[in-house]
Amino acid sequence: MYTTQAWAKAAADSDFKKIDIQRNLCGEEDVTFAVKYCGICHSDVHVAEDHLKPVRSTNYPCVPGHELAGLVTEVGTKVTAYKVGDMVGVGCISDSCLACPTCNTGNEHACQAGMTGTYNGETKHGHIATDKSWTFGGYSNSQTVHQRFIIKIPPGFPLEAAGPVFCAGITMFSPLKEWGAHRGGLRVGIVGIGGLGQMGVQLARAMGNTVTAISTSPNKKAVAKEIGADTFVVSTDPESMRAAAMSCDLILNTVSVSHELGTYLPLLAMRGTIVQLGVAMNAHAVYQLPLMMRKLRVTGSTIGGMLETQECIDFCHRHKIVPRIKLVTADALLDIYKMLNSKNDSVVRNVLDIEASK
């Protein structure tokens, strides 16, 4: 074990405090890197504030963060793909069994023994450890993981903007591929133009689709168009919604607070699909007649496996897609959490600047 620092919550309602934590030393298959930046995801808030209880309650101290980007400081003796100084990252997954058929086909996130999340994950597979029985995330100076969970950041890609690709990016990339948008030619709607949504708009556009940005905030129109949206719909404006009726083949819904997915069904064309992506805990009231008449599909998706995550950042680099970010320091964390809990009224992902934080 080695000691490093991290910003942690001691309880759901406490402030963030810098504490010492222990991580496993760099084993023969491991990579250790200095975390330089860590994106702040809405899921961080859900876990750090224990919103997912009783489904999965949070262990404290809790160190959130699963959008890590940094520079390699040490590699294990069996590691050949990475060397000291390389730009690397870690996303939502930090361990899995690495033995089941699901892991072995690049779907570590769906590991049959249950993947270990980058924070608040049970350290049960033996490739990662802390001084507790759960993982500590990326609001930290250093991280060590098995090389299988390392993502290579393409040289030239801005390090500070890489982290959000491993969570927000892959969360949009995976369902776009799953539902055929990577071949282009679809009409894709993106609900929620925040951290995830801005990636969805850019990815869907780069894949050759027409894109409708759907938001409750009329003031996001300009930026949505700037990043590639062809059409902008204000979901709280009945007129705007009517004008877009049945105009989407695929909708990616990033809303991460309680809502009714039925709101968006009128936007779907015949055989249209809505993919729920946010951690919304409410029950949606779904009537089956509209699904039947237009063969609509309601589904969901979370992140993606390691291969697909690598593919995602490589795609972003090739198409010059860079998440719009804002660098923040640790003393701003509580305010950002408050903003994410109410309404994300900006189209940028907040990214924690580790070195600039105290």
Next chain:
Amino acid sequence: MYTTQAWAKAAADSDFKKIDIQRNLCGEEDVTFAVKYCGICHSDVHVAEDHLKPVRSTNYPCVPGHELAGLVTEVGTKVTAYKVGDMVGVGCISDSCLACPTCNTGNEHACQAGMTGTYNGETKHGHIATDKSWTFGGYSNSQTVHQRFIIKIPPGFPLEAAGPVFCAGITMFSPLKEWGAHRGGLRVGIVGIGGLGQMGVQLARAMGNTVTAISTSPNKKAVAKEIGADTFVVSTDPESMRAAAMSCDLILNTVSVSHELGTYLPLLAMRGTIVQLGVAMNAHAVYQLPLMMRKLRVTGSTIGGMLETQECIDFCHRHKIVPRIKLVTADALLDIYKMLNSKNDSVVRNVLDIEASK
């Protein structure tokens, strides 16, 4: 117009009474046939008893029935595909615009101007007429429709069992094709082993899939296995449900009364799909986390177009799939409706024997 007889309800809570009705004469593109048999569908109950109000209220007198089978008595001068004496049928659709791209690609049921149902349908497209502004269904001695809405019953197929193929059969056949089960090799679950379910089991099996029959009635096990189910699950028995957890790639849910679709989600494997098929009017409480974790899909489907309906009965004939039916007479209608409203505890489709009815 010509006069024929039909069994009609004068109000939602009245008994069936034989009345005279008027239908359009056989035009140059029309086919008139003597209705010999008409299947009794759960939808007949919903419409005849005005369950769909306020979505679509029922006009009275109401003559239900959209599983018609009979013998041609007259054909229009431009009709070459049918001749007097041929076995023909009519399903759920009796008219559509026949001009929109949807109609012209064989999807008359999804006509952009709105298809006209075989009963309680608005006679707005001009190819069918009655003395009212709505259609009268198959509980009747004679029917006349445009040849486009006629299905040819393959010679040798039992006439009395053909009607249910045009509604119950195609309702199962269409989603099996939509979700790839026609290529075989899937694990298909069928919820509800009644009129629709028995067709689903037989069709899914004949397409080369393994079939799980799912029912609240343990006493349907023997007959479910007899018609081709590999496994039988009692949905009200937690032990039986646990044993079948994550065992289906595709579930066709025929339940036509209020229920929670969430009951069946644990049976779906990763990327599994549940297709809602019955006229259940309740809101389902759908949580998105299970959809996200296993990429489950919730969708719906209704009947199919004319080409696919023809394909369905041709497939049934080739694979010797014949709906299990029970012939009944008009005086039993109310009792059958009562049974369908409570619980369908038999695996047969009731079929009205027109000639035997008074």
